Amino acid sequence: MTFLLECKKAKRIGFYPALIGSSILAAAIPILNIIIRGEIDVTASKSPLQGLLGANWQLMTMLNILFIAASASLLYHTEYADNAMQKLYTLPIHEGSVFYGKTLFISVMSLLTLTVEFSALAFCSYYWYTPENSFILELCQNFGYSLLLLLPCVVLALLISEFCQSMWMSLGICVVCVFIATMLPTDQFLLSLFPFALPFQMLDTAQTVPYLCAACTELLILIVTEKIAVKIRRSIS
Amino acid sequence: MNIIETQNLSKSYAEFHAVSGISLHIPKGSVYGFLGPNGAGKSTTMKLFLGLTQPTGGTFTVDGMQYPENRIPILKQIGSFIESPAFYGNLSGEENLDIIRKLLGLPKSAAAEALELVGLTSVRKRLAKKYSLGMKQRLGLAEALIGKPPILILDEPTNGLDPVGIHEIRELIRSLPQKWGCTVFVSSHLLTEIERMADIVGILNHGHLLFEGTLEQLKSTAIKKGYPTDNLEDTFLALVDADNRQSERGCMQ
Numbered sequence: 001m002t003f004l005l006e007c008k009k010a011k012r013i014g015f016y017p018a019l020i021g022s023s024i025l026a027a028a029i030p031i032l033n034i035i036i037r038g039e040i041d042v043t044a045s046k047s048p049l050q051g052l053l054g055a056n057w058q059l060m061t062m063l064n065i066l067f068i069a070a071s072a073s074l075l076y077h078t079e080y081a082d083n084a085m086q087k088l089y090t091l092p093i094h095e096g097s098v099f100y101g102k103t104l105f106i107s108v109m110s111l112l113t114l115t116v117e118f119s120a121l122a123f124c125s126y127y128w129y130t131p132e133n134s135f136i137l138e139l140c141q142n143f144g145y146s147l148l149l150l151l152p153c154v155v156l157a158l159l160i161s162e163f164c165q166s167m168w169m170s171l172g173i174c175v176v177c178v179f180i181a182t183m184l185p186t187d188q189f190l191l192s193l194f195p196f197a198l199p200f201q202m203l204d205t206a207q208t209v210p211y212l213c214a215a216c217t218e219l220l221i222l223i224v225t226e227k228i229a230v231k232i233r234r235s236i237s
Numbered sequence: 238m239n240i241i242e243t244q245n246l247s248k249s250y251a252e253f254h255a256v257s258g259i260s261l262h263i264p265k266g267s268v269y270g271f272l273g274p275n276g277a278g279k280s281t282t283m284k285l286f287l288g289l290t291q292p293t294g295g296t297f298t299v300d301g302m303q304y305p306e307n308r309i310p311i312l313k314q315i316g317s318f319i320e321s322p323a324f325y326g327n328l329s330g331e332e333n334l335d336i337i338r339k340l341l342g343l344p345k346s347a348a349a350e351a352l353e354l355v356g357l358t359s360v361r362k363r364l365a366k367k368y369s370l371g372m373k374q375r376l377g378l379a380e381a382l383i384g385k386p387p388i389l390i391l392d393e394p395t396n397g398l399d400p401v402g403i404h405e406i407r408e409l410i411r412s413l414p415q416k417w418g419c420t421v422f423v424s425s426h427l428l429t430e431i432e433r434m435a436d437i438v439g440i441l442n443h444g445h446l447l448f449e450g451t452l453e454q455l456k457s458t459a460i461k462k463g464y465p466t467d468n469l470e471d472t473f474l475a476l477v478d479a480d481n482r483q484s485e486r487g488c489m490q
Contacts, residue, residue, distance in 0.1 A: 004339075005336055005339060005340070008328070008332065008335075008336065009325060009327075009328070009336070011327060011328065011332075012327040012328070012364070013327050078325055078326075078327060081326060082322075082323065082324050082325065082326045082365070082366070083320075083321060083322070083323035083324075084323050084324060084325050085323075086289065086319065086323050087323035087324075087337070087380060088340075089287075089288070089289055090287045090288075090289065090312065090315070090317045090319065091312060091337065091340050091341065092309045092310070092312035092313040092341070093309075093340055094309075234288075234291065235291060236291075237289065237290045237291055
Protein backbone atom coordinates (compact mmCIF):
# COMPACT_ATOMS: atom_id res chain seq x y z
CA MET A 1 0.00 0.00 0.00
CA THR A 2 2.88 2.38 0.77
CA PHE A 3 4.00 1.92 -2.82
CA LEU A 4 0.56 2.88 -4.18
CA LEU A 5 0.48 5.94 -1.92
CA GLU A 6 3.87 7.02 -3.25
CA CYS A 7 2.55 6.61 -6.81
CA LYS A 8 -0.30 8.94 -5.91
CA LYS A 9 1.92 11.51 -4.18
CA ALA A 10 4.16 11.69 -7.26
CA LYS A 11 1.29 13.00 -9.40
CA ARG A 12 1.57 16.46 -10.97
CA ILE A 13 5.13 17.17 -9.80
CA GLY A 14 6.82 16.32 -13.06
CA PHE A 15 8.04 12.93 -11.84
CA TYR A 16 6.30 10.79 -14.44
CA PRO A 17 7.31 12.99 -17.44
CA ALA A 18 10.89 12.89 -16.07
CA LEU A 19 10.69 9.09 -15.81
CA ILE A 20 9.43 8.69 -19.36
CA GLY A 21 11.83 11.32 -20.75
CA SER A 22 14.95 9.93 -19.09
CA SER A 23 14.04 6.33 -20.02
CA ILE A 24 13.50 7.23 -23.69
CA LEU A 25 16.63 9.37 -23.80
CA ALA A 26 18.80 6.67 -22.22
CA ALA A 27 17.27 4.00 -24.48
CA ALA A 28 17.92 6.19 -27.53
CA ILE A 29 21.66 6.43 -26.76
CA PRO A 30 22.73 3.00 -28.17
CA ILE A 31 20.39 3.33 -31.16
CA LEU A 32 21.60 6.86 -32.05
CA ASN A 33 25.19 5.85 -31.40
CA ILE A 34 24.98 3.08 -34.01
CA ILE A 35 23.05 5.23 -36.50
CA ILE A 36 25.49 8.15 -36.22
CA ARG A 37 28.75 6.22 -35.94
CA GLY A 38 27.78 3.33 -38.17
CA GLU A 39 27.99 -0.14 -36.63
CA ILE A 40 29.96 -0.43 -33.39
CA ASP A 41 32.81 -2.86 -33.68
CA VAL A 42 31.98 -5.72 -31.35
CA THR A 43 34.52 -8.21 -32.62
CA ALA A 44 36.84 -7.47 -29.68
CA SER A 45 34.01 -8.15 -27.21
CA LYS A 46 32.69 -11.49 -26.11
CA SER A 47 29.23 -10.65 -27.41
CA PRO A 48 27.27 -7.85 -29.13
CA LEU A 49 25.69 -6.93 -25.78
CA GLN A 50 29.09 -6.46 -24.12
CA GLY A 51 30.19 -4.34 -27.07
CA LEU A 52 27.08 -2.20 -26.88
CA LEU A 53 27.36 -1.78 -23.12
CA GLY A 54 31.02 -0.86 -23.44
CA ALA A 55 30.19 1.85 -25.95
CA ASN A 56 27.09 3.29 -24.23
CA TRP A 57 26.72 2.24 -20.61
CA GLN A 58 28.61 5.18 -19.05
CA LEU A 59 26.29 7.76 -20.59
CA MET A 60 23.18 5.68 -19.93
CA THR A 61 24.14 5.26 -16.27
CA MET A 62 24.84 8.96 -15.95
CA LEU A 63 21.24 9.63 -17.03
CA ASN A 64 19.94 6.95 -14.66
CA ILE A 65 21.65 8.34 -11.58
CA LEU A 66 20.72 11.92 -12.49
CA PHE A 67 17.11 10.74 -12.71
CA ILE A 68 17.41 9.05 -9.29
CA ALA A 69 18.96 12.18 -7.74
CA ALA A 70 16.25 14.45 -9.15
CA SER A 71 13.44 12.05 -8.19
CA ALA A 72 14.63 11.67 -4.60
CA SER A 73 14.87 15.46 -4.18
CA LEU A 74 11.49 16.03 -5.80
CA LEU A 75 9.68 13.36 -3.78
CA TYR A 76 10.95 14.73 -0.46
CA HIS A 77 10.24 18.28 -1.61
CA THR A 78 6.53 17.42 -1.85
CA GLU A 79 6.68 16.14 1.74
CA TYR A 80 8.38 19.24 3.13
CA ALA A 81 6.88 22.03 0.98
CA ASP A 82 3.48 22.25 2.68
CA ASN A 83 4.35 20.56 5.94
CA ALA A 84 2.90 17.17 4.93
CA MET A 85 5.85 15.44 6.62
CA GLN A 86 4.83 16.80 10.03
CA LYS A 87 1.31 15.46 9.50
CA LEU A 88 2.71 12.02 8.68
CA TYR A 89 4.71 12.03 11.92
CA THR A 90 1.46 12.57 13.87
CA LEU A 91 -0.15 9.48 12.33
CA PRO A 92 0.14 6.02 13.88
CA ILE A 93 2.72 4.76 11.40
CA HIS A 94 6.36 3.83 11.77
CA GLU A 95 8.53 6.91 11.21
CA GLY A 96 10.76 5.11 8.74
CA SER A 97 7.87 3.91 6.58
CA VAL A 98 7.91 7.06 4.42
CA PHE A 99 11.57 6.44 3.61
CA TYR A 100 11.09 2.75 2.83
CA GLY A 101 8.02 3.53 0.72
CA LYS A 102 10.02 5.98 -1.35
CA THR A 103 12.93 3.54 -1.64
CA LEU A 104 10.59 0.90 -3.01
CA PHE A 105 8.94 3.41 -5.33
CA ILE A 106 12.17 4.74 -6.90
CA SER A 107 13.59 1.21 -7.11
CA VAL A 108 10.55 0.04 -9.08
CA MET A 109 10.74 3.11 -11.32
CA SER A 110 14.45 2.42 -11.89
CA LEU A 111 13.52 -1.13 -12.81
CA LEU A 112 11.13 0.26 -15.43
CA THR A 113 13.85 2.59 -16.76
CA LEU A 114 16.32 -0.28 -17.00
CA THR A 115 13.69 -2.42 -18.74
CA VAL A 116 13.28 0.22 -21.47
CA GLU A 117 17.07 0.62 -21.76
CA PHE A 118 17.79 -3.11 -21.99
CA SER A 119 14.96 -3.47 -24.51
CA ALA A 120 16.77 -0.91 -26.64
CA LEU A 121 20.03 -2.84 -26.24
CA ALA A 122 18.23 -6.06 -27.23
CA PHE A 123 16.78 -4.31 -30.26
CA CYS A 124 20.25 -3.09 -31.35
CA SER A 125 21.73 -6.57 -30.86
CA TYR A 126 19.07 -8.26 -32.98
CA TYR A 127 18.80 -5.54 -35.62
CA TRP A 128 22.47 -4.86 -36.29
CA TYR A 129 24.23 -8.01 -35.04
CA THR A 130 23.65 -11.73 -34.76
CA PRO A 131 23.43 -12.65 -31.09
CA GLU A 132 24.11 -16.16 -29.86
CA ASN A 133 21.48 -18.45 -28.35
CA SER A 134 22.51 -17.49 -24.82
CA PHE A 135 21.75 -13.82 -25.52
CA ILE A 136 18.53 -13.64 -23.45
CA LEU A 137 20.27 -15.17 -20.43
CA GLU A 138 23.17 -12.75 -20.81
CA LEU A 139 20.71 -9.83 -21.11
CA CYS A 140 18.85 -10.87 -17.94
CA GLN A 141 22.10 -11.30 -16.01
CA ASN A 142 23.28 -7.83 -17.00
CA PHE A 143 19.86 -6.37 -16.19
CA GLY A 144 19.78 -7.88 -12.68
CA TYR A 145 23.39 -6.88 -12.01
CA SER A 146 22.76 -3.28 -13.09
CA LEU A 147 19.61 -3.05 -11.00
CA LEU A 148 21.31 -4.32 -7.87
CA LEU A 149 24.24 -1.93 -8.33
CA LEU A 150 21.78 0.96 -8.72
CA LEU A 151 20.05 0.33 -5.36
CA PRO A 152 22.72 1.80 -3.02
CA CYS A 153 22.61 4.97 -5.14
CA VAL A 154 18.79 5.10 -4.71
CA VAL A 155 19.01 4.72 -0.93
CA LEU A 156 21.85 7.27 -0.56
CA ALA A 157 20.03 9.86 -2.71
CA LEU A 158 16.91 9.40 -0.57
CA LEU A 159 18.91 9.70 2.65
CA ILE A 160 20.42 12.98 1.44
CA SER A 161 16.98 14.27 0.42
CA GLU A 162 15.44 13.26 3.73
CA PHE A 163 18.04 15.24 5.65
CA CYS A 164 17.77 18.39 3.51
CA GLN A 165 14.43 20.17 3.72
CA SER A 166 15.42 22.40 0.80
CA MET A 167 15.12 20.63 -2.52
CA TRP A 168 17.95 22.73 -3.98
CA MET A 169 20.33 21.64 -1.26
CA SER A 170 19.61 17.92 -1.69
CA LEU A 171 19.67 18.20 -5.48
CA GLY A 172 22.96 20.13 -5.30
CA ILE A 173 24.59 17.51 -3.06
CA CYS A 174 23.35 14.67 -5.27
CA VAL A 175 24.60 16.35 -8.46
CA VAL A 176 28.02 16.90 -6.85
CA CYS A 177 28.01 13.17 -5.94
CA VAL A 178 27.18 12.30 -9.57
CA PHE A 179 30.09 14.38 -10.86
CA ILE A 180 32.47 12.93 -8.27
CA ALA A 181 31.37 9.47 -9.41
CA THR A 182 32.12 10.28 -13.03
CA MET A 183 35.62 11.49 -12.11
CA LEU A 184 36.53 8.39 -10.11
CA PRO A 185 38.56 5.80 -12.04
CA THR A 186 36.33 2.78 -12.63
CA ASP A 187 39.24 0.35 -12.48
CA GLN A 188 40.09 1.28 -8.87
CA PHE A 189 38.02 -1.18 -6.85
CA LEU A 190 37.79 0.79 -3.57
CA LEU A 191 37.00 4.11 -5.24
CA SER A 192 34.39 2.53 -7.48
CA LEU A 193 32.47 1.39 -4.40
CA PHE A 194 31.13 4.93 -3.89
CA PRO A 195 27.32 4.36 -4.19
CA PHE A 196 26.99 6.88 -7.04
CA ALA A 197 29.94 5.25 -8.89
CA LEU A 198 28.80 1.66 -8.44
CA PRO A 199 26.13 1.71 -11.20
CA PHE A 200 28.84 2.52 -13.80
CA GLN A 201 30.22 -1.02 -13.36
CA MET A 202 29.35 -3.57 -16.01
CA LEU A 203 28.97 -7.30 -15.53
CA ASP A 204 32.46 -8.72 -15.53
CA THR A 205 32.99 -12.29 -14.40
CA ALA A 206 36.19 -11.48 -12.51
CA GLN A 207 34.69 -8.69 -10.39
CA THR A 208 31.03 -9.69 -10.26
CA VAL A 209 30.94 -11.30 -6.83
CA PRO A 210 32.97 -8.56 -5.05
CA TYR A 211 30.73 -5.85 -6.53
CA LEU A 212 27.53 -7.72 -5.65
CA CYS A 213 28.78 -8.20 -2.08
CA ALA A 214 29.76 -4.53 -1.92
CA ALA A 215 26.32 -3.41 -3.14
CA CYS A 216 24.55 -5.60 -0.55
CA THR A 217 26.85 -4.35 2.24
CA GLU A 218 26.28 -0.72 1.22
CA LEU A 219 22.53 -1.28 1.19
CA LEU A 220 22.69 -2.74 4.68
CA ILE A 221 24.86 0.12 5.98
CA LEU A 222 22.59 2.78 4.45
CA ILE A 223 19.44 1.17 5.88
CA VAL A 224 21.03 0.97 9.33
CA THR A 225 22.03 4.65 8.92
CA GLU A 226 18.39 5.50 8.23
CA LYS A 227 17.27 3.61 11.36
CA ILE A 228 19.85 5.50 13.45
CA ALA A 229 18.83 8.80 11.83
CA VAL A 230 15.17 8.23 12.83
CA LYS A 231 16.23 7.65 16.44
CA ILE A 232 18.55 10.68 16.49
CA ARG A 233 15.92 12.93 14.91
CA ARG A 234 13.38 11.78 17.50
CA SER A 235 15.74 12.34 20.42
CA ILE A 236 16.87 15.83 19.35
CA SER A 237 13.44 17.12 18.29
CA MET B 238 -11.95 10.57 34.37
CA ASN B 239 -9.02 12.33 32.71
CA ILE B 240 -8.19 11.18 29.20
CA ILE B 241 -4.92 13.15 29.10
CA GLU B 242 -2.79 13.74 32.20
CA THR B 243 0.66 15.23 32.50
CA GLN B 244 2.97 15.11 35.48
CA ASN B 245 5.54 17.94 35.65
CA LEU B 246 5.91 17.88 31.88
CA SER B 247 8.85 19.99 30.71
CA LYS B 248 10.59 20.89 27.48
CA SER B 249 13.78 22.93 27.40
CA TYR B 250 15.98 24.07 24.53
CA ALA B 251 19.44 24.77 26.03
CA GLU B 252 18.75 27.69 28.42
CA PHE B 253 15.19 28.29 27.23
CA HIS B 254 12.33 26.57 29.04
CA ALA B 255 9.42 26.28 26.60
CA VAL B 256 7.33 24.21 29.01
CA SER B 257 8.15 24.15 32.73
CA GLY B 258 6.78 21.29 34.79
CA ILE B 259 3.10 21.57 33.90
CA SER B 260 0.50 19.15 35.23
CA LEU B 261 -2.60 19.16 33.05
CA HIS B 262 -5.82 17.22 33.65
CA ILE B 263 -8.06 16.95 30.59
CA PRO B 264 -11.39 15.25 31.37
CA LYS B 265 -12.87 12.80 28.89
CA GLY B 266 -15.64 14.25 26.74
CA SER B 267 -14.80 17.89 27.45
CA VAL B 268 -13.61 20.83 25.37
CA TYR B 269 -10.40 21.99 27.04
CA GLY B 270 -9.33 25.50 26.04
CA PHE B 271 -5.61 26.16 26.20
CA LEU B 272 -4.85 29.86 26.49
CA GLY B 273 -1.64 31.80 26.49
CA PRO B 274 0.19 34.64 24.80
CA ASN B 275 2.45 33.95 21.81
CA GLY B 276 5.48 31.89 22.85
CA ALA B 277 3.81 30.66 26.06
CA GLY B 278 4.41 27.01 25.11
CA LYS B 279 0.95 25.99 23.88
CA SER B 280 2.11 24.54 20.57
CA THR B 281 5.11 22.87 22.23
CA THR B 282 2.80 21.15 24.72
CA MET B 283 0.60 19.91 21.89
CA LYS B 284 3.65 18.70 19.96
CA LEU B 285 4.75 16.78 23.06
CA PHE B 286 1.45 14.89 23.08
CA LEU B 287 1.94 13.96 19.42
CA GLY B 288 5.56 12.88 19.81
CA LEU B 289 6.73 15.64 17.45
CA THR B 290 9.07 16.82 20.15
CA GLN B 291 10.49 14.94 23.10
CA PRO B 292 9.94 15.98 26.73
CA THR B 293 13.06 16.87 28.72
CA GLY B 294 11.26 16.13 31.98
CA GLY B 295 8.06 14.72 33.40
CA THR B 296 5.63 12.25 31.89
CA PHE B 297 2.19 12.10 30.36
CA THR B 298 -0.49 9.52 29.75
CA VAL B 299 -3.17 9.45 27.07
CA ASP B 300 -6.17 7.26 27.82
CA GLY B 301 -4.10 5.52 30.48
CA MET B 302 -1.22 4.81 28.09
CA GLN B 303 2.26 6.05 28.93
CA TYR B 304 4.44 7.86 26.38
CA PRO B 305 6.86 6.96 24.74
CA GLU B 306 6.26 3.22 25.30
CA ASN B 307 2.85 3.43 23.59
CA ARG B 308 3.57 6.01 20.88
CA ILE B 309 1.63 4.24 18.11
CA PRO B 310 -1.46 3.28 20.23
CA ILE B 311 -1.55 6.87 21.55
CA LEU B 312 -1.42 8.34 18.03
CA LYS B 313 -4.26 6.00 16.99
CA GLN B 314 -6.48 7.85 19.48
CA ILE B 315 -5.59 11.36 18.30
CA GLY B 316 -6.61 13.55 15.38
CA SER B 317 -4.50 16.66 15.24
CA PHE B 318 -4.04 20.03 13.63
CA ILE B 319 -0.80 21.72 14.62
CA GLU B 320 0.30 25.30 13.82
CA SER B 321 -0.60 25.39 10.13
CA PRO B 322 -2.47 23.15 7.70
CA ALA B 323 -0.32 20.30 6.36
CA PHE B 324 -1.07 18.94 2.90
CA TYR B 325 0.30 17.94 -0.50
CA GLY B 326 -0.16 20.99 -2.72
CA ASN B 327 0.00 18.86 -5.89
CA LEU B 328 -3.02 16.80 -4.82
CA SER B 329 -6.68 17.74 -4.53
CA GLY B 330 -8.41 18.04 -1.16
CA GLU B 331 -10.03 14.67 -1.71
CA GLU B 332 -6.73 13.00 -2.65
CA ASN B 333 -5.05 14.48 0.42
CA LEU B 334 -7.69 12.99 2.69
CA ASP B 335 -7.58 9.72 0.80
CA ILE B 336 -3.87 9.34 1.63
CA ILE B 337 -4.55 9.83 5.34
CA ARG B 338 -7.59 7.55 5.15
CA LYS B 339 -5.49 4.75 3.65
CA LEU B 340 -2.70 5.22 6.19
CA LEU B 341 -5.26 4.99 9.01
CA GLY B 342 -7.01 2.02 7.39
CA LEU B 343 -10.42 3.73 7.33
CA PRO B 344 -13.34 2.95 5.01
CA LYS B 345 -13.73 4.95 1.77
CA SER B 346 -16.66 6.93 3.13
CA ALA B 347 -14.47 8.49 5.89
CA ALA B 348 -12.87 11.03 3.54
CA ALA B 349 -16.21 12.21 2.17
CA GLU B 350 -17.64 12.52 5.70
CA ALA B 351 -14.68 14.64 6.85
CA LEU B 352 -14.97 16.89 3.78
CA GLU B 353 -18.69 17.30 4.44
CA LEU B 354 -18.09 18.20 8.09
CA VAL B 355 -15.77 21.10 7.22
CA GLY B 356 -17.76 22.22 4.17
CA LEU B 357 -15.22 21.37 1.47
CA THR B 358 -17.32 18.89 -0.54
CA SER B 359 -17.93 21.31 -3.40
CA VAL B 360 -14.19 22.02 -3.87
CA ARG B 361 -12.90 18.52 -3.13
CA LYS B 362 -11.50 18.09 -6.67
CA ARG B 363 -9.54 21.37 -6.60
CA LEU B 364 -5.78 21.21 -6.00
CA ALA B 365 -4.92 22.02 -2.38
CA LYS B 366 -2.32 24.60 -3.46
CA LYS B 367 -5.13 26.55 -5.15
CA TYR B 368 -7.25 26.67 -1.97
CA SER B 369 -7.70 29.96 -0.12
CA LEU B 370 -6.18 30.27 3.36
CA GLY B 371 -9.55 29.48 4.92
CA MET B 372 -10.01 26.40 2.72
CA LYS B 373 -6.51 25.15 3.63
CA GLN B 374 -7.43 25.61 7.28
CA ARG B 375 -10.60 23.58 6.73
CA LEU B 376 -8.61 20.88 4.95
CA GLY B 377 -6.26 20.69 7.94
CA LEU B 378 -9.29 20.30 10.19
CA ALA B 379 -10.74 17.59 7.96
CA GLU B 380 -7.42 15.71 8.27
CA ALA B 381 -7.78 15.89 12.05
CA LEU B 382 -11.45 14.87 12.05
CA ILE B 383 -11.19 11.96 9.61
CA GLY B 384 -12.11 8.67 11.25
CA LYS B 385 -13.79 10.39 14.23
CA PRO B 386 -10.84 10.06 16.64
CA PRO B 387 -11.65 9.99 20.39
CA ILE B 388 -9.19 12.84 21.05
CA LEU B 389 -8.73 15.99 18.99
CA ILE B 390 -5.74 18.27 19.44
CA LEU B 391 -6.32 21.54 17.62
CA ASP B 392 -3.81 24.37 17.61
CA GLU B 393 -5.45 27.69 16.69
CA PRO B 394 -8.01 26.01 14.39
CA THR B 395 -9.86 29.21 13.45
CA ASN B 396 -6.79 31.11 12.18
CA GLY B 397 -7.38 32.55 8.74
CA LEU B 398 -11.13 31.88 8.72
CA ASP B 399 -13.72 34.57 8.04
CA PRO B 400 -16.35 35.32 10.74
CA VAL B 401 -18.82 32.85 9.22
CA GLY B 402 -16.11 30.18 9.08
CA ILE B 403 -15.08 30.90 12.67
CA HIS B 404 -18.69 30.50 13.78
CA GLU B 405 -19.11 27.23 11.85
CA ILE B 406 -15.90 25.69 13.19
CA ARG B 407 -16.66 26.85 16.72
CA GLU B 408 -20.10 25.23 16.57
CA LEU B 409 -18.57 22.08 15.13
CA ILE B 410 -15.96 21.84 17.90
CA ARG B 411 -18.61 22.60 20.52
CA SER B 412 -20.83 19.81 19.20
CA LEU B 413 -18.16 17.08 18.91
CA PRO B 414 -18.23 15.82 22.53
CA GLN B 415 -21.98 15.19 22.24
CA LYS B 416 -21.83 13.86 18.65
CA TRP B 417 -18.90 11.44 18.98
CA GLY B 418 -18.12 11.54 22.67
CA CYS B 419 -14.68 12.87 21.81
CA THR B 420 -12.41 15.10 23.85
CA VAL B 421 -11.15 18.33 22.31
CA PHE B 422 -7.92 20.02 23.41
CA VAL B 423 -7.95 23.34 21.63
CA SER B 424 -5.57 26.28 21.85
CA SER B 425 -6.26 29.82 20.78
CA HIS B 426 -5.15 33.32 21.49
CA LEU B 427 -8.71 34.46 20.70
CA LEU B 428 -10.09 34.60 24.22
CA THR B 429 -13.70 35.07 23.16
CA GLU B 430 -13.45 31.87 21.08
CA ILE B 431 -12.27 29.85 24.05
CA GLU B 432 -14.90 31.46 26.26
CA ARG B 433 -17.62 30.28 23.88
CA MET B 434 -16.19 26.81 23.24
CA ALA B 435 -14.47 25.47 26.33
CA ASP B 436 -15.76 23.68 29.40
CA ILE B 437 -12.38 23.93 31.09
CA VAL B 438 -9.48 26.29 30.50
CA GLY B 439 -5.77 26.10 31.13
CA ILE B 440 -3.75 29.33 31.09
CA LEU B 441 -0.09 29.10 30.19
CA ASN B 442 2.55 31.84 30.39
CA HIS B 443 6.32 31.44 29.83
CA GLY B 444 5.81 27.67 30.02
CA HIS B 445 4.09 27.81 33.44
CA LEU B 446 0.51 26.73 34.03
CA LEU B 447 -1.07 29.70 35.79
CA PHE B 448 -4.56 28.31 36.08
CA GLU B 449 -6.59 25.22 35.30
CA GLY B 450 -10.32 24.87 35.89
CA THR B 451 -13.77 25.90 34.72
CA LEU B 452 -14.57 29.47 33.73
CA GLU B 453 -16.54 29.85 37.00
CA GLN B 454 -13.51 28.72 38.97
CA LEU B 455 -11.39 31.19 37.04
CA LYS B 456 -13.78 33.96 37.98
CA SER B 457 -13.76 33.10 41.66
CA THR B 458 -9.94 32.83 41.65
CA ALA B 459 -9.74 36.24 40.00
CA ILE B 460 -12.10 37.77 42.59
CA LYS B 461 -9.99 36.34 45.42
CA LYS B 462 -6.83 37.84 43.92
CA GLY B 463 -8.49 41.15 43.15
CA TYR B 464 -8.27 40.81 39.37
CA PRO B 465 -10.99 42.20 37.07
CA THR B 466 -13.71 39.69 36.15
CA ASP B 467 -15.83 41.67 33.67
CA ASN B 468 -14.67 39.46 30.82
CA LEU B 469 -12.16 36.68 30.20
CA GLU B 470 -9.77 39.02 28.42
CA ASP B 471 -9.33 41.31 31.46
CA THR B 472 -8.89 38.36 33.80
CA PHE B 473 -6.41 36.72 31.43
CA LEU B 474 -4.37 39.91 31.03
CA ALA B 475 -4.27 40.47 34.79
CA LEU B 476 -3.10 36.89 35.41
CA VAL B 477 -0.40 37.07 32.75
CA ASP B 478 0.71 40.54 33.87
CA ALA B 479 1.03 39.40 37.49
CA ASP B 480 3.08 36.39 36.38
CA ASN B 481 5.32 38.55 34.18
CA ARG B 482 5.98 40.95 37.07
CA GLN B 483 6.75 38.04 39.38
CA SER B 484 9.17 36.59 36.82
CA GLU B 485 10.91 39.97 36.43
CA ARG B 486 11.30 40.27 40.19
CA GLY B 487 12.73 36.75 40.28
CA CYS B 488 15.24 37.65 37.56
CA MET B 489 16.33 40.87 39.34
CA GLN B 490 16.87 39.01 42.62
